[in-house]
Amino acid sequence: MLSCVALLAASCEKDPDADRIDTDLVVYTDYDSDADFGQRKTYFLPDSILEAGGYKASYWKDENAKEIIAEVEANLQERGYVREMDPEKRDEVDLGVQLSYVAQTTHVTTGSYFGGWWDYGFWGPWWGGWYYPYTVTYSYSTNTLIMEMVDLTEKTAEGKKENLPVIWYANASGFQYGGRYNQSLLLNAVDQAFEQSAYIQSDK
Numbered sequence: 694m695l696s697c698v699a700l701l702a703a704s705c706e707k708d709p710d711a712d713r714i715d716t717d718l719v720v721y722t723d724y725d726s727d728a729d730f731g732q733r734k735t736y737f738l739p740d741s742i743l744e745a746g747g748y749k750a751s752y753w754k755d756e757n758a759k760e761i762i763a764e765v766e767a768n769l770q771e772r773g774y775v776r777e778m779d780p781e782k783r784d785e786v787d788l789g790v791q792l793s794y795v796a797q798t799t800h801v802t803t804g805s806y807f808g809g810w811w812d813y814g815f816w817g818p819w820w821g822g823w824y825y826p827y828t829v830t831y832s833y834s835t836n837t838l839i840m841e842m843v844d845l846t847e848k849t850a851e852g853k854k855e856n857l858p859v860i861w862y863a864n865a866s867g868f869q870y871g872g873r874y875n876q877s878l879l880l881n882a883v884d885q886a887f888e889q890s891a892y893i894q895s896d897k
Contacts, residue, residue, distance in 0.1 A: 718838075718867040718878050720885045728844060728860035731896035736788035736842075737777045738766060743793040745839075753794055758875050762792065764880050765840065767888040773895035780861060787846050787862060789857070793839040796869070837866035838879050840886060840895075 740762065741752040766776055769790070777786045842861035865882030869875065887893065 700731070710806050712817040718865040718866045720863065720882050720889065721887045722861070722863045722886055724862070724890065725858065725860040728858075733774070733787035733844070733846070733896040734895050735775050735777055736790055737780075737783035737786045737845075738762060738769075738771060738790040739780075739792075744793065745793050745795045760876070761838070761879055761883060764803045764883040765790065765792065768883065769824050769893075771869065772887070772893050775896070784845070787844070789843045789845050791841045791843070793841075795837040795839065797836075798834045834865060836871040836879075837864055838882055840883070841863045843863065863890070 738841070740759070741754040742758045742761065744751040744753050769776065776787070777783065840861075841859050842864040843857040844860050845857065847858055863886035865879065865886065867878065
């Protein structure tokens with residue numbers, strides 16, 4: 694198994710540049726080193742993105758979602774894969790590709806003792822920690838795009854598919870900008886995920 698973490702438009706590195714984390718999505722990819730990507734040709738990709746996190750599944754289907762899906766399709770086409778568009782034939786293809794989107798807003802309320810970003814010794818050896826005499830609240834929003842590829846050729850002797858193996862996984866996460874998401878960052882993240890995954894290539 695191989696995994697790497699990289700910033701968009703940057704080579705794989707152990708620790709992302711902290712100065713860029715707040716402006717780019719961080720892309721993580723992992724894959725099954727035993728998977729034979731070269732012997733796969735066709736795939737099925739749904740026309741919507743699963744919105745995870747709620748009690749009931751919902752699907753992102755607007756023009757922005759379609760643009761992200763089209764970016765995934767373009768990358769796979771460049772690698773020699775052919776997309777099956779008919780949902781009735783999704784059981785006949787080699788690979789299944791699932792896109793999911795997770796949005797989360799974290800609310801923080803703090804008061805009383807606060808250790809501070811600077812060590813208390815910064816202000817002199819006679820100072821301990823400090824405290825807020827009032828409550829401080831703030832929130833921040835993050836989003837994650839998840840891409841998964843499963844091998845649909847794995848079958849039991851009876852021809853049934855069980856425990857479909859995920860042979861490629863990618864996620865791109867970071868802060869939201871301009872509302873719910875930043876479309877250009879998500880599109881760039883799709884390209885970066887494939888750039889980090891040169892092994893995804895059909896030989897057929």
